[in-house]
Structures are given as structure tokens and as C-alpha cells.
Amino acid sequence: MKALLVKELGGPNTLVYEDVPDPEVGPGQVLVDVRAAGVNFPDLLIIEGKYQFQPPLPFSPGGEVAGVVAAIGDGVERFAVGDRVVAMGIWGGYAEKMLAAQERVLPLPDEVSFEVGGSTITTYGTMLYALRDRGQLKAGETVLVLGAAGGVGTASIELAKAMGAKVIAAVGSDDKVEVCRRLGADEVINYAREDLKQRAKALSGGGVDVVVDPVGGAHSEAALRAMAWGGRFLVIGFAAGEIPRIPLNLTLLKSCAIVGVFWGAWLARDPAAGAAQLVEIGQRIAAGELTPLVSRTYPLAEGARALEDVAARRATGKIVLLPRG
Ligand SMILES: NC(=O)c1ccc[n+]([C@@H]2O[C@H](COP(=O)([O-])OP(=O)(O)OC[C@H]3O[C@@H](n4cnc5c(N)ncnc54)[C@H](OP(=O)(O)O)[C@@H]3O)[C@@H](O)[C@H]2O)c1
Structure with a gap:
């Protein structure tokens, strides 16, 4: 698969777009075929080595995506291949596929687009x-x-x-x-x-x-x-x-x-309450009560431009990366 990678810590222009092996799905994990990856301020911090958590190099930034389940590991019962979902992590989202623990995956209502679902969690x-x-x-x-x-x-x-x-x-x-x-x-x-x-x-x-x-x-x-x-x-x-x-x-x-x-940290301490709130948000978006602003999309390959927009205070609402262009 293609992924946007941090091979050395630094600003957005140090990111490289490369082929990497598909992640292998393990027990309790869900592999998501990413259709939209939300860009968040902490992504800027993590690529520069300034975030609370620091993955080993190389890694893809990106902590929230929406997409379709591509594979499930042993013990996953709530999801099936083909389901529309959103998934959370701390990194790994700026890629064509993202691996997530099943507790960090939620169904995406049909009425909510991948762009909105993947950028509002x-x-x-x-x-x-x-x-x-x-x-x-x-x-x-x-x-x-x-x-x-x-x-x-x-x-x-x-x-x-x-x-x-x-x-x-x-x-x-x-x-x-x-x-x-x-x-x-x-x-x-x-x-x-x-x-x-x-x-x-x-x-x-x-x-x-x-x-x-x-x-x-x-x-x-x-x-x-x-x-x-x-x-x-x-x-x-x-x-x-x-x-x-x-x-x-x-x-x-x-x-x-x-x-x-x-x-x-609250989500990690009280996953049931956190998931309930996220389901509520999805329902309220689906009902048209909330209409989140996605102001701009970029192809995944141009993810550095999205992070430059955030750093330069040009971003409004959310920016989303699209692995399929
Ligand atoms: N506590 C939590 O659980 C939690 C959760 C999510 C996010 N956050 C944090 O919340 C902060 C904002 O996140 P966000 O997603 O809203 O980011 P964002 O979309 O980039 O918005 C941040 C806003 O801050 C203002 N700003 C002032 N100086 C800035 C600078 N030097 N660089 C960039 N922006 C600057 C800008 O507004 P103006 O140009 O209008 O001043 C900008 O629109 C981040 O620090 C993020 O880590 C915390």
C-alpha cells in the first residue's frame, strides 16, 4: 500500500510518500481500507517529535480515519468485511490502510460521508x-x-x-x-x-x-x-x-x-462513555442537527500541504486526506 511516512522528525516537507507492506491484522484488530483521513493539530506535533506519544521511525501520522473494513482478526465479532466504519489511533492514519484495535472502531452511519466521519471524531x-x-x-x-x-x-x-x-x-x-x-x-x-x-x-x-x-x-x-x-x-x-x-x-x-x-486520556479511562458520545455525534450528524465543516481535501500524496495549512493558520474547519485522490 501507499503511505505518507515520517522517516526523520521534522516539518511537513520531510514527509515521504512510499510503498510499504500492508499491515497484518492480529487478534482483536480491524484493518480499515482508508477512504478519508482527518488532519489534526497533534499530527503536526507528532511529526516534529513534540507530542506526548512518539512512535518508532518510520511511521505514518494520522489518528482518525473513515473507510471500509478490509479484514478482521480472530475474536472480532462486531464488524465484518465491507462495513463502513470510523477508526481511531494515535498514528497510522495517513495511509491506504490502517490497523485499529476493535474497541477503537465504530460503525459509520450511511448518511455520514467518509470525509465528515473521518475528520470529526x-x-x-x-x-x-x-x-x-x-x-x-x-x-x-x-x-x-x-x-x-x-x-x-x-x-x-x-x-x-x-x-x-x-x-x-x-x-x-x-x-x-x-x-x-x-x-x-x-x-x-x-x-x-x-x-x-x-x-x-x-x-x-x-x-x-x-x-x-x-x-x-x-x-x-x-x-x-x-x-x-x-x-x-x-x-x-x-x-x-x-x-x-x-x-x-x-x-x-x-x-x-x-x-x-x-x-x-478520558476515552482510554472510560471507553464505554467515550464510544457512546461518538455514536451520539454520528447520529446527530446523520440527522442533520450538526453539519461539520470540511473546508478542503488533498490527495494523500499531498498530505504535507495540509499540515502546512494548519501550521500557517490557513486551515478552517477540517482538512481531509483522500488516499484515492
Ligand atoms: N485537550 C484535548 O483533549 C484536545 C483534543 C483535540 C485537540 N486539542 C488541541 O487543541 C489545539 C487546537 O486544535 P485544532 O484542531 O483546533 O487546531 P486548528 O484547526 O489548527 O486550530 C487552531 C487555531 O489556533 C489559532 N492559532 C493561533 N496561533 C497559532 C499558531 N501559531 N499555529 C496554528 N494555529 C494557531 C488559529 O486560529 P486564529 O488564526 O484564528 O488565531 C487556529 O485556527 C491543539 O493544540 C490540539 O492539540 C486538544
Whole structure:
């Protein structure tokens, strides 16, 4: 099969597109013929050797795919060859075939395309867990989403709106403002030229109840300062590269909480709850209640261009790689 490989750690241009042997399916494993591979920010980290987990070289990045079951190992009873599925891993997805443990495979509803199914597991899974379980978001509350046109951001807008919240999206360029509005954001702030704290306070009538922060850097403290009494600040990631240091007195003054969110670790600790949420997301997409944004596709061979888009902040919604071009 063809695969996009990391043979030495580095930026997207170090990836090579090569023939490799098909993975051999073992007991409890499912081999997926990949039709769509989602591109996620951690893929950028893993190819540079900056992620929490580091596979031995050479490896293919890519932690989520959609496709068709090509083979099953001994003991696999829930799936048969030919089934439409989504599969999760940490790496191995930027390839024509991906091997996954059966617990990390779920059926893909017929109504959901491979492109959408293969690119929404991580972002929608993370944000349903973040907003509902960790953030205790209630209808009528106001949510401020940083990096709102990105993968986590667009999922946050859709899910928060579906939960009955008012959404203030915050982005770093004017071209991203329209993306957020189309997804249902009530208000949009461009933090490259507007004062995030002042605008968020004004637009929320005094303070926001929940902050979604996948960006980090200088915007985190400004967002915390825009929070309402009893608010919840959801720490999702640090796409800007800088882990902020926060004056803890701010939490005391607002009686607010800074809440960590680590979806992948939660999924490993509570696989049944994680799978139930992912099935729910699939059903809600199939029903048309959620309409995730896939803004761009590339052939698998051009996967480096997708990662360059993410690194350069050009990506909106999700980018998907197509092994069949
Ligand atoms: N905690 C968890 O369980 C979990 C799960 C999934 C993802 N994450 C993390 O969440 C973060 C965001 O993921 P994502 O999928 O939303 O990524 P993404 O689609 O690339 O969006 C990230 C956004 O961050 C902003 N940004 C600011 N500085 C940036 C920089 N130097 N490089 C790239 N983006 C920058 C950009 O928005 P503007 O241009 O508008 O500023 C961009 O749209 C990542 O750190 C990822 O690892 C965490």
C-alpha cells in the first residue's frame, strides 16, 4: 500500500510518500481500507517529535480515519468485511490502510460521508466531553471560543449552539469571521485588531460563562479576565505554542474554575462513555442537527500541504486526506 511516512522528525516537507507492506491484522484488530483521513493539530506535533506519544521511525501520522473494513482478526465479532466504519489511533492514519484495535472502531452511519466521519471524531468528541461533562454548559449561558474557525473551534460553535448557548467566536483574521458566522456564531471578535477582554465583556453583557481555549498564548489571560462570576475556563490546547502563566487571583475574584480537558486520556479511562458520545455525534450528524465543516481535501500524496495549512493558520474547519485522490 501507499503511505505518507515520517522517516526523520521534522516539518511537513520531510514527509515521504512510499510503498510499504500492508499491515497484518492480529487478534482483536480491524484493518480499515482508508477512504478519508482527518488532519489534526497533534499530527503536526507528532511529526516534529513534540507530542506526548512518539512512535518508532518510520511511521505514518494520522489518528482518525473513515473507510471500509478490509479484514478482521480472530475474536472480532462486531464488524465484518465491507462495513463502513470510523477508526481511531494515535498514528497510522495517513495511509491506504490502517490497523485499529476493535474497541477503537465504530460503525459509520450511511448518511455520514467518509470525509465528515473521518475528520470529526477528535474535534467533536473532545468538545462534547469538554462542554457537557467538564464545562457543565447550560442553555442560555454565553460561550467564548478562541481559535473559533479551527477544528476544535468550529466543533465548539456547533455544539454550544445546539446546547442552547449564545456563542461569541474569536479569531485572528477577517477571513475567518464569515466562517464562524456561517456555523452559527452569534458574535465574532477579531483578536488581531480588537481588544478581546473589552469586546467579550461588552458582547456578553458583563462576562462570559464558559471559555473554550485551544490556542493558549496571550489570549488566554484576556479571555479569563472577560469571565463572569462562576464561569468555567476550558483548557483544550496551545496551538499558539506558548503555555500561559495565569495569575491565580483572577479565579478567586470571579469564583471561577480553570478546567483541564484531555479527551484522549478520558476515552482510554472510560471507553464505554467515550464510544457512546461518538455514536451520539454520528447520529446527530446523520440527522442533520450538526453539519461539520470540511473546508478542503488533498490527495494523500499531498498530505504535507495540509499540515502546512494548519501550521500557517490557513486551515478552517477540517482538512481531509483522500488516499484515492
Ligand atoms: N485537550 C484535548 O483533549 C484536545 C483534543 C483535540 C485537540 N486539542 C488541541 O487543541 C489545539 C487546537 O486544535 P485544532 O484542531 O483546533 O487546531 P486548528 O484547526 O489548527 O486550530 C487552531 C487555531 O489556533 C489559532 N492559532 C493561533 N496561533 C497559532 C499558531 N501559531 N499555529 C496554528 N494555529 C494557531 C488559529 O486560529 P486564529 O488564526 O484564528 O488565531 C487556529 O485556527 C491543539 O493544540 C490540539 O492539540 C486538544
